[in-house]
Amino acid sequence: MSQIYKNLLKELKSSEYSLDKDTINNYCVDWRGKYKGSSEIIFFPKSVSSVIKIVKFCYKKDIPIVPQGGNTSLVGGSVPRLNKGEIIINLCKLNKIREIDTVSNTVTVESGCILQSINDQLESYNLQMPISLGSKGSCQIGGNIATNAGGLNVIKFGSIRSNILGIEAILPNGEFYNDLKNVKKNNTGLDLKQLFIGSEGTLGIITAATFQIHKKSNDRVVIIISLEKFRQVLIAYQRFIYIFSEFITAFELMNKFSVDLTEKLHGPLNLPLSGNYYCLIELTNFIEIENFNNFVYSKLEYLTIKEMDLIMAKSEYENKNFWQIREEIPLAEKLLKNVIQHDVSLPLNNIENFIYQSSESLKKYNKNVSIVNFGHLGDNNLHFNVCIDESLNKKQFEGFKKNVNEIIFSNVKKFNGSISAEHGIGQLRKDELKKYKSFEEIQRMKKIKKIFDPKNIMNPGKVL
Numbered sequence: 001m002s003q004i005y006k007n008l009l010k011e012l013k014s015s016e017y018s019l020d021k022d023t024i025n026n027y028c029v030d031w032r033g034k035y036k037g038s039s040e041i042i043f044f045p046k047s048v049s050s051v052i053k054i055v056k057f058c059y060k061k062d063i064p065i066v067p068q069g070g071n072t073s074l075v076g077g078s079v080p081r082l083n084k085g086e087i088i089i090n091l092c093k094l095n096k097i098r099e100i101d102t103v104s105n106t107v108t109v110e111s112g113c114i115l116q117s118i119n120d121q122l123e124s125y126n127l128q129m130p131i132s133l134g135s136k137g138s139c140q141i142g143g144n145i146a147t148n149a150g151g152l153n154v155i156k157f158g159s160i161r162s163n164i165l166g167i168e169a170i171l172p173n174g175e176f177y178n179d180l181k182n183v184k185k186n187n188t189g190l191d192l193k194q195l196f197i198g199s200e201g202t203l204g205i206i207t208a209a210t211f212q213i214h215k216k217s218n219d220r221v222v223i224i225i226s227l228e229k230f231r232q233v234l235i236a237y238q239r240f241i242y243i244f245s246e247f248i249t250a251f252e253l254m255n256k257f258s259v260d261l262t263e264k265l266h267g268p269l270n271l272p273l274s275g276n277y278y279c280l281i282e283l284t285n286f287i288e289i290e291n292f293n294n295f296v297y298s299k300l301e302y303l304t305i306k307e308m309d310l311i312m313a314k315s316e317y318e319n320k321n322f323w324q325i326r327e328e329i330p331l332a333e334k335l336l337k338n339v340i341q342h343d344v345s346l347p348l349n350n351i352e353n354f355i356y357q358s359s360e361s362l363k364k365y366n367k368n369v370s371i372v373n374f375g376h377l378g379d380n381n382l383h384f385n386v387c388i389d390e391s392l393n394k395k396q397f398e399g400f401k402k403n404v405n406e407i408i409f410s411n412v413k414k415f416n417g418s419i420s421a422e423h424g425i426g427q428l429r430k431d432e433l434k435k436y437k438s439f440e441e442i443q444r445m446k447k448i449k450k451i452f453d454p455k456n457i458m459n460p461g462k463v464l
Contacts, residue, residue, distance in 0.1 A: 005041060008057045016050055016093070017043045027068065027088055028079055032334075035076035035427060039066070042088040048170070048207050054089060055205065056174030064457045065089055065172075067201035069111065069143030072135045074341065075426030077200045078143065081461050091142055094207060097121055106165060106182040108210045111142025128216045130157035134327040142206045148198030150422030155241075155378035156249040156284070157214060160197060167193040168208040172453040182210045195448065200424050201459040203452040217284035220249070221296045222319040226275030226309045230352040233277050236305050237348075237377055240281055243299055250282040253382070255373035258329045265332040269325060273309045279377070280326050282319075329374050338397055339372070339387040340404050345380045346417035354415045355384070361407045362386060366400075381421040384408060409436060425463045433463070 009017060018024060019041055029036045045051045058065050064086040068078045071090075080086035095112035102125055109118055115136040119129050131151040133139055139149070145167070148160055157163060166180040179193050196206055227233050237251055256276050263269050285292040297312065313319045333339050346354050355373065362369045372385040386404050409419050409432055419436050420429055434442060446464055449456075 004061060004063075005057075008053065011053050012043075012050055013046065016045055017041060024088070027071065027090060030074075030076055030079050031072055032074070035079050037066075037080035037082050037084070037086070039080045039086055039088050042090060044090050044093045046093045048094070048168070048176070051089065051091075051094070051170050051205060051207055052174050052176060055170050055172065058087065058457060059173045059455065062455060062457065063087055064460050065205075066459055067091070067142075067146070067205045069140030069146070070114065070135070070138045072139045072143065073147065073426055074343070074423045075420075075428035077147065077424050077426030077459070077462050081427075084461070086460075089205060091140065091205070091207070095140075098208065100125060100127075101182060102127070104182055104184075105213050105215075106210055107213050108166075108180060108182070108208060109141055110208045111140060111145070111206050113141045115139050115141060115144065122213060123216065126216045127213045130163040130212060130214055131160055134330065141209065145197055145206055145209055146199060146201050147424040148422065150376055150379060150381055152250045152252065152282075152376060154376060155251060159379065161194065163212045164193065164197060164209055165212055166210040167196050167206060169196055169204040169206045171204045172455065172458040177204065180208060180210050184212070195452075198424070200426060200463050202449060202463050204458060215286060217249075217286050218288055219292050219316075220282055220284045220319060221293055222313040222322040223281045223283070223296075224271065224273065224311050224322055224325075225279050225281070226271075226273035227277050227279070227305070228275050228307050230277060230355060232305060232308065233279060233377070234348060234352070236279060236303075236308065239303055239305065243302055244283055244296075246287075247283045247285065247296075248281065249284045250280065251377045252280040252326050253373070253375050253377045254278040254280065254326060254329065255371065257370055258332075258372045258374045259325060261332040261335065261372060262325050262328055264335055265328060266324075272311060275307075275309060280322060282323075326374070329372065333372060333385065333387075336370075336372075336387045337389050338392055338400065339385055340401050342384045342386070342405075342408050342419075343421050343423040344382050344384060344408070344412050344417050344419060345421035346382060346412065346415050348377075348380055350415035350417065351380070351382060354382075354411050354417065357414075358384065358408055358411045361411070362404065365403060365407065369404075375421075379421070405432065412436070427462060430461075430463065 024042050027042055043054050066080045066086050066088050068088050068090045071078050091112040094110045096110045098108040100107050132153045133151045165182050168180050169177045259278050289295050313322050369388050375382040412419050425433050
């Protein structure tokens, strides 16, 4: 190893870095194995002061930095590139819950806290985080913020942006930025914390954040419905929202192929349902209604949709089993060859036409394609993943991916959508961003990047 880090390492604890190649290599690849990079050192700072020391050193020496959390990114945003001289700052040891305020219902957490661990501690106060993700057992809150992760509870609690009250961060020059206020209203000029949310580590390293938290529900009911046409799905969504307005937490969409895929992973699901689309709906009891299951069942009498099948979980055990179907679709996708993933969002009224036109165009391009289609209908987020069960070499796959992306993204643009709803841009969508954002928008983002990071050392090669 270069002697360049010698003086820096003297200022850190031995447990705050590693020079071991095998250890480093484990953090140089994303969890799906699609992006692989290299680094000669990885840091595991245990305090904000250690982060500052490392960043100041890198700024002085012009060493590029890759901030990293749980490394659950799906777009290659949290791994270094190959042979670019980048170092990794993994924040897993910066994992304290600094404060739980049960009066204001806020929590201040360090960025390395795992989402599930935060919820575990909040449970004793009958409180919960506003976000819930399939990767909640491994994703870290700093990464959630940096990627503006979506999640399952947006109908009830809103997005990450609407639940963050304050942020603490280290700027690329090592300066300490502290805006950890826990007030709900703060109308004092530009809201700078919003720049860090969704910036994917390109403007600085988020070290802590204050979240608005919420009362934990007393119990819940999970329902799965099946329908033939997407138009019926939209009708069902509107009626569930109307009938169960204050109780509905999630409304998740799955096409039949994605449900069939989870059956291949786990075996028969034995759902007495049939249709082209499945929807998982979670209803939660926040107002202490006695016998919530019976209450839900009585309300369902007002829900009449032609050709709809419905099954309601009868216990918490069944609730979890129903959710497992939806949450394990990404895992089940590993059974497929040549998967091209798309994380898009569209106005609800345009989703049906997008699905139809994209599917038709893809079938014309290659009749053997299959589509794994699922998402969070509550925030217009659609995962439209295309696969082909053929043996393709690297060159053939790249050609296939290019053509598929052109079909999908041109239709996203046509129907006034976004090419990334919750996964971010990272390395995966960098080129597409230039195509589907205006030149003026890209230039403004670059100007902001230059103000924060004039040396371009913070997660270079990502987003812009």
